[in-house]
Amino acid sequence: MIKLNNLSRTYQTDEVETAALSGVNIEIEQGEFVAIMGPSGCGKSTLLNILGMLDNPSQGQYLFSDEDISNYSEAKLANIRKQNIGFIFQSFNLIEELSVEENIELALLYHNIPTAERKEKVIKVMDKVGIAHRAKHMPNQLSGGQQQRVAVARAVVGNQAIILADEPTGNLDSVHGQEVMEMLRALNEEGTTIIMVTHSAAHAGYARRTINLFDGSVMTENVRAA
Amino acid sequence: MFKNYFKIAMRNLVNNRLYSAINIFGLAVGLGACLLLFLFINDETHFDQFWTDADKIYRAESLIQSPGRGPYGQGFTSGKTRSTLLNYFPQEIESATRFHQEYPIIQVGDKVFEEPLYLTDADTADIFDIEVLKGDLKQTLSDNRSIALSKELAIKYYGNIDVLGQVLTIAQNNSKHDYRVGAVYKKLPHNTVISFNALIKINEDDFKDQPWMFDNWASPNTVTYFKLKPNVDISAINSRLVSLVEDNVSVPEYWADQFSEATEFISFSTLPISKIYLSYAGVSNNITIFGSIALLILVIACINFTNLSIAKSTRRAREVAMRKVVGASRKQLIVQFLGETIVIAFIALIVGVALVELALPAYNNFLGRELQIGYRDPFTIVIMLALVLFAGIVGGIYPALILSSFRPAAILKTNKAITASSGFTFSNLLVIFQFIVSISLIICAVVMYAQREHAANMELGFDKDHIVILHGVGRETLIPRQQTIREQLKKLPNINSATYIHMFPATGASRTGTITVTGDKNLTKHIVAFKDIDADYQNTFNVKLLAGRIFNKEIGRDKMPTNEQWENDPGPFESNIIINELAIKQLGLGDKPADALGKILEFPDSKKLYATVVGVFSNINYRTTREAQQPELYMQNTAGAGFLAVRFNGSPIAVEKILKDYWQENITDVPFVRTFVDELVQGQFRGEQRMSFMLAVASSIAVFVACMGLFGLASFTAERRTKEIGLRKVMGANVSDIVKLLVWQFSKPVLIASVAASLLSFFLMAKWLDDFPYRIELWVIIPICFAASLCATLMAWLTIGGNAFKVARARPVKALRTE
């Protein structure tokens, strides 16, 4: 489903060139649960952004469903992205002015779905992540764990095939972190492909495969026996 | 302390360049517009204050009650007033002078001119400090046959001002006299109500045959000014004006049966010279309107301040919190923030003054004045500082209160920026207000323009573009030649017809009186307008004869009794008249024009006149489109007509040359002076023209300033929303979704303002139009409202669209990284 061939990303800042990723080769099949680990600044977020089509690689190939999208325009990427990919962020990134249900609905807003159908989907997904009783609350009235559940709901409400999670448990205590991981596992078991950045070895343990990054390159890949 | 505030203020200015630029430039434009309007208002309110004795000079006013006509007089007084005042108040009045205007023919060498000339008394030289360039003004005005010329007139007549002793001839009142130039003076500035090209002494002996001119209390023909002695209060005069009448005035013979006491028909009052201009119709009205516009523009500019500060407050929340933590009181913070806005306002004033200096030449040209910023005038300085304080405080007070009320714990604890959502709606309200004002100003400007165009170009019923009026035909030497001149003119190419008239068309002049209809049992008195015409009136003014016939020179009854007959014959008199359609209706003479024929109208004077209707004319708008048409009575009477209205075809320029050539060949003692009726009509609407132009400029400035504010607000909001926008893009929003989102956010207030402004202006303008008998249809205002709203909305979209597009195109990763 996803195939990166010799992919690199360099940042040009004030005459200094930083290679955030260099020569990365990764292949991810549909339905996989992949964890990405590595020290701070090694390029995990950069990799995830490129996988999520929020950023273009500087070099190399990105094959998405056998289509080379590495040089696609922003608008074209946006189109593929909104059909296929959901995001979960470390800092939740909920919009403060919108209520829980409105935040979730946001993910459907740009998909040409009729209002009634949108509402129905939102209600369903809120039930699924156990936040239905907080539907009308504003984000700042929720705990961190609850906020991240909203974020998970938002990532999956559109039935996205792939979820990219950048340190989804980074801002949560262990109990709430555990909850989020359980949710991700459940999603994966339903067939959603999950790619997650984490610092926690325990949480990486939920994944079938762990990719270790160091200084922009893949160092090792461990596959856990089923 | 203040040094610290100032430093912070300056750093803030430099660090927030966009914010500073918008605030300073927007406010500078607003302050500049205010200053320009202030200069105008200041000028309007300071007429006649430059005279050395300005506070001692007064104008005598008289009010005369007359039977059958409203009270009249006002600024004019009888020629007897001066001497009476001087005799009655020897302790109080130092000197007094009169002005009386004549339009004599002045002959200089072999050239003749028709020139406005003021007759006055020698005291003029004492009361008004007129700068004399040559000769002696007092001496000139003490001599019966001397004249004082303005510098401009001396140059017009002689080419230079070394003209003392030159002799010119003035023809007036059936007599001709030579005058010696005795003085040349500098033209008076524009800001006075008195102005004169040339002065000669009032020689009452020259008016022996016109006793009403200077010797009749009921005939106010002169303007009388007097100057108080030192340390005299005007109340000493005012309190004795009634007894002045009792002691000096008697009821004129012809009113003896109407009034028993002189105080019943005449009263006097006084007006300081500096108040005269303000008492003119429309002046104080204009001052109010322009003052309000200045204030509105200022408020619009101040709103930018408020809104941008509110938008920026999120950025400064942390600074405020820290200051509070280290012990700043709320009061200190308020002072700090107000100080900042005042500093910005001061910088804006400097920029604004520079803008005003750039705009002044065009502004002066437009107003026909020589306005300047009085940098040394304490009042101007005070006004400018007041503007700065006003702008600083009005613009800064709300954000200062909001910012200083932030609770430090709330800000420092969480990472989140405060989103002042109450401030956001307040900002929206202010934006709505800005656009209500801007859009209303546009609508008013356009409606006024449309009304002016409509009224100035409407068909008056007599094809105004092809009539020219010749002056001077009522001069003594030309009266006997009137019929010949007319016949000769009619033979010239392009000239169709010509009629002698007493009153100009298109100036609003009219003579009214009351009549009754014979046989009317109620003896209802009808007010109608009288017009003296001759047989050519119909052709010249394109009037249609709807029934009956026009006047015939050969039929005696077609003529009015002459003045002589009127005075010597006891009456009753009989004559034929023509009336217009409106008169039929008003007098109830029938349904069709023909019904009126043969009806008899009575003039309820002491001497009876029975007038039989022999013809009916169609209505034409002889006066102005400012007034409704009147019922009119036409009588054949050419005696005393001063003008000849000439109907022509073809180009006015060619016709003017034909007429001028004719005139110069045949008439040497009267100058050729002409007026095109079309120009008269246009001139009637100069006030509206000026007003709609000023409003157009004001509304452009208002829209510009409001859009600057909107731009700033949009930039800040977009900045505040970057994260949200990034997130929406991650969720699949494309560029146009985001642009729509941002543009819509600011379209809402503009649309609300459009609706409010349209309603407001519709009623305002409907009321304004009410004063015009011939006005544009009210529904015309509706498309104007739409156009103005559309225009403002487009401007707003243009303003915020570019920025929104830029924001929307940014890559979402960037937005999400900013944490």
Ligand SMILES: Nc1ncnc2c1ncn2[C@@H]1O[C@H](COP(=O)(O)OP(=O)(O)O)[C@@H](O)[C@H]1O
């Ligand atoms: N927009 C950017 N401009 C310049 N350098 C960047 C940018 N984003 C990331 N980097 C650099 O690229 C490297 C990888 O960053 P990142 O992918 O955020 O690391 P991680 O998520 O593993 O902590 C770092 O050295 C970082 O400084």
Ligand SMILES: [Mg+2]
């Ligand atoms: Mg990271």
